[in-house]
Amino acid sequence: MxxxxxxxxxxxxxxxxxxxxxxxxxxxxxxxxxxxxxxxxxxxxxxxxxxxxxxxxxxxxxxxxxxxxxxxxxxxxxxxxxxxxxxxxxxxxxxxxxxxxxxxxxxxxxxxxxxxxxxxxxxxxxxxxxxxxxxxxxxxxxxxxxxxxxxxxxDGALASVRKRVARGLGLAAGVNFSRDLVNEPSNCMTPTIMANRAKALAREFPTIGCRVWGPREIEKNKMGGLMGVGRGSTEPSQFIHLEYKPKGAGRGLKKIAFVGKGVTFDSGGISIKPSAGMELMKFDMGGAAAVLGAFKILGALQPKVHVLGYIAAAENMPDGSAIKPGDLLTMMNGLTVEVNNTDAEGRLVLGDALHYAKSRKPEFIVDAATLTGACMIALGDAACGLMSEDDKLVKLIEGAGKASGDPVWRLPLQDRHRKLMKGHVADLKNTGPREGGALTAAGFLSNFTVGARWAHLDIAGVVWNDPGTALNPKGGTGFGARLFAAIAEAAAE
The missing domain is CATH 3.40.220.10 (Leucine Aminopeptidase, subunit E, domain 1)
Structure with a gap:
């Protein structure tokens, strides 16, 4: 338009x-x-x-x-x-x-x-x-x-209004790009296709770079969580690197990192989900879509900030090669994980991605993931769950949520949520008690961001809109694209 x-x-x-x-x-x-x-x-x-x-x-x-x-x-x-x-x-x-x-x-x-x-x-x-x-x-x-x-x-100056209009259309384009990714059937949005979309995005904007690790590089870098989740699928897992630097960028720019869960279809694996509604598990890559949509916005708006983006893309399928309940995985940071439930796979792929993002030494890391049904129960579709122990980062993200129209609500991540994820035969287990499931999931992830400023966004309840509204037609909402972009702009100030 x-x-x-x-x-x-x-x-x-x-x-x-x-x-x-x-x-x-x-x-x-x-x-x-x-x-x-x-x-x-x-x-x-x-x-x-x-x-x-x-x-x-x-x-x-x-x-x-x-x-x-x-x-x-x-x-x-x-x-x-x-x-x-x-x-x-x-x-x-x-x-x-x-x-x-x-x-x-x-x-x-x-x-x-x-x-x-x-x-x-x-x-x-x-x-x-x-x-x-x-x-x-x-x-x-x-x-x-x-x-x-x-x-x-x-009735006034045209130039300033045209600039604002261009900004508004740039934001909408990023949201709609995210929606397209989420709405695609899973056979039309495999990890490889997602990686190709990321490469195409980089070709669209000279300020965005992209490179992709396939199974060989993932194994070489010992990303045991990402390897394990994708083992049961014939679709090869991908680890997508994105980098945005504005035109004429010199030294001294703030560097931040966004991480997205990119499970393009989640059957639950061996711990298989009920068949009713399983077709919607194509939206389990909503965090990855948010990152990609945000990079499209960054390419259009050109904020003065250096942004890294990482997406762990895989399919979670049951197969003779799939991980089983009770299996042990060794993560990229060396921690061992007992897989109690193969349907708690998002935290496994995110753990490796977060550790890698941390190794790049950004000022802070924010991840987005359709991680838990518990967050859907707690917040519904009113807001995404925000979990962090960094009050200053929380304040920045809350402001970005209000400015962008993607609302967030802080949940109380505490040290005890980390302790609840200690394993019996391994350093960690990938599921905790039934109570506070969104918080124990974040507690698990915190083991991969030790020493880094980090916040986790659980977008499970806000990534899909079933009845539809004027602003958000039925289907993928594109939630997170504007939020990530607003976080980047706030960091640039």
Whole structure:
């Protein structure tokens, strides 16, 4: 979708739909909206008088265009004026986009009267314009159209708004890239295909580099966790290295690292999962998708920070070669692990990836993983779980969560959670007691980040959206891409 920024009145702008935003309880229209209302013969004021239209945030109603140069006029509720912010602008723009798509309209125009929220508006449009039907071949005429263009009408300087719009579209592109990766069926998103997508991303941006270790290099570097998890699959495991450096980067840049779990399909292995819902285990690489989406955003926005990215990609399948409950693995850092449950595989691949990230000596490490059902039970889809013993890093990530629209909620990681993961026949075991499962999983991971500043994001509850919303259509949410990018920008400040 192309967004054009130009000066001019909304009422005189030609598009399939003119979008008018109104706050709840506001009786007097702005001058810009009043001009559109006049062109459509008072239809907007009439809509505000409808008993069922309360101008709640994201509520939409179409009215006849009258003499306005459009097919329709769309009135979008902005909710209460007090507290309306960038997040509200993002949701309202997304609601407008979805309404227009359902009405099979291809273009829309806004009055961008508040420059400070134009990036959020562009972001909302881009995210709502996402089409999850990657492999649909029939009934194209019955599906919502994708928007091809939007116009932002401004009465001030164009350059600054265009810069904000480019930022918003860059964020949306990263989220939608992550969504594509998560939504792909697992036979279309194997570890090798994921590695190829990472290489293609590096070719897209000269500031991003990528190299990949296959099974031989993984074995040579003694990544026992990653090797073990992938043993039962015919699809070879991959360890993906990404590096972002901005244009003209000199010495002195902060260096940080992001790590993503990339289990492209999780059957549970020998400890096999129930068949009901197993098809959704294609989203067990949501952490990897977040890292890749974030790098796409970094390539577009060019923040002044040096970012490393590591993805441990594997399939967890049952086979004669698969690891078994009770088996012992030796991790990259030399620790031995007793595998009590082969369905607790994410922490095994992450342990090796975290240790490798630590060896690169970044200022801090943040990982993202669809790690535990326990976190889904605790937080639902309201926020991802954030676990760290570094209060300063937690504060940075919490701020990034608020700024990005990817919310986080801190859970109390403590030393006792580490102790609960001590093994009987090995240094560690890969499962702990039933209680506090998200915390004991993080306690396990902490054995691979000793001496490093580190935070863990359990995104199991937020990576998939079943009912769908205007901003997040049904399927993969792309959660984490904007959050990682916001963390990088905060680190650059």
């Amino acid at each position: 192309k967004i054009t920024v130009r000066q001019g009145a909304l009422a005189q702008t030609r598009a399939d739909a003119l979008v008018v935003g109104v706050h709840a309880g506001v009786k007097k229209l702005s001058a810009e909206n009043a001009a559109v209302d006049k062109a459509c013969n008072g239809a907007i004021r009439e809509a505000l008088g409808y008993g069922d239209f309360k101008a709640g945030l994201g509520q939409c109603v179409f009215v006849p265009a009258g003499k306005a140069p459009a097919k329709r006029v769309l009135v979008v509720g902005l909710g209460k004026r007090k507290g309306f912010d960038a997040a509200g602008s993002r949701k309202a723009a997304a609601a407008a986009a979805r309404a227009c798509r359902k009405a099979r309209l291809k273009s829309l125009a806004f009055a961008a009267t508040d420059e400070a929220t134009t990036d959020a508006m562009a972001e909302g449009l881009g995210m709502a314009n996402y089409d999850a039907g990657l492999h649909l071949t029939r009934d194209a005429d019955k599906r919502p159209l994708q928007l091809t263009s939007a116009i932002f009408c401004v």
